[in-house]
Amino acid sequence: MTDLARPDRPNIADKLSVIFMGSPDFAVPSLKRLAERYDVKAVFTQPPRKSGRGLKLRPTAIGAAAEQLGLPCYWPETLNAADTQDQLAAFKADLFVVVAYGLLLPQAVLDIPVYGCVNGHASLLPRWRGAAPIQRAIEAGDSRTGISTMLMQKGLDTGPVFDTRQTEITEDMTAGELHDILADQTADLLCVTLDKISAGEAQAVAQPEEGVSYAHKISSADSQIHLDQPADTLQRKINAYTPYPGAFVETSFGRLKLIQARPADAAGQPMPPGQFCGLSDEGGLILACGQNTALEVAWLQPAGKKAMTARAWLNGHSLCPGQSLTDPK
Known part of the structure; x- marks a missing residue:
């Protein structure tokens, strides 16, 4: 003492x-x-x-x-x-x-x-x-x-x-x-x-x-998330890096910063991580994640643009349930 x-x-x-x-x-x-x-x-x-x-x-x-x-x-x-x-x-x-x-x-x-x-x-x-x-x-x-x-x-x-x-x-x-x-x-x-x-x-x-x-200091590599991780792990990482430096995922539509997300119900057959499962009742983008979990993304930000709701982003992009967000078209 x-x-x-x-x-x-x-x-x-x-x-x-x-x-x-x-x-x-x-x-x-x-x-x-x-x-x-x-x-x-x-x-x-x-x-x-x-x-x-x-x-x-x-x-x-x-x-x-x-x-x-x-x-x-x-x-x-x-x-x-x-x-x-x-x-x-x-x-x-x-x-x-x-x-x-x-x-x-x-x-x-x-x-x-x-x-x-x-x-x-x-x-x-x-x-x-x-x-x-x-x-x-x-x-x-x-x-x-x-x-x-x-x-x-x-x-x-x-x-x-x-x-x-x-x-x-x-x-x-x-x-x-x-x-x-x-x-x-x-x-x-x-x-x-x-x-x-x-x-x-x-x-x-x-x-x-x-x-x-x-x-340890946050590096640029830390900011990238991978949807093969469980949804609760991804939610914590998104929350940890919001607002800075932001957690992003590389998609077939370019880089998307995920701003607000939470685990969602993943009932049904296991789906490959990154697959788009549809919209939630609140308009969130439901994505399949690792260990048969799912993530509901409410807000996101495309590279070079302002933050927007997931529904607003989806209105401008061709992505149907069953398609992958992360694999090339």
Whole structure:
């Protein structure tokens, strides 16, 4: 157990001072909440990147939020440079708060603040350490996940945990929906943890060695689904990759991104995966899948077009029950 109420760490008499480090929109609620409650000395985020039409340089979501809040913002390419580390030390912040920053913090940076670096991570550690905990939890069929605040160490999400908060993953929940829930919960839980640190009551418990799993970064290959898998597996994968990067299937009509789908009744004779079985009463596209299961697709998106209902897509394509969606015509 790590106890932050130590003699070599002075009591915090005034408002807790922090440097915030984050990049995507997941971190924005945390920055806003901390800016209301504590003394945010500065914000560090990833550099602006080219995106959108015209490939204009655009700041990260945190960079834009920092500007709106009137907070000084910095975007170094790396934290390994001595001048960047000197800059961080010059703020004399009590601690650093890190939420989905995307840059590694070397030991020299972890050692700067007297109360260390606190990370808000979107899983119940030690499960789903790494870059994509939200997507991997849904894809694996976890019934619950949550938020952990931890004292950062050099290893990948290995530090002792201060506090956790659980949330349920429902059968039809997408990564986008879970993302928004956990983003708000991260902001709440960070305030709980920082208040304990400020009061000298914070204690962090080492993560157990059992139950460790890794949420590896989503690759383009992960996004492709194959209809020879069971329907419940496909539903989880579609939910896990919605809205980004999207789960797609290669068909005889081109690539289709599947946005909303659920297992359907597969009564009757086994059919080859990919075969079109007809429309559901709600207008969903029923497709045969692996292990004699079926998937009802309600919403999809053809390449280069907007999302549409399955019925709207079928109205513009020649596909009859008994034909294969995935085999060449």
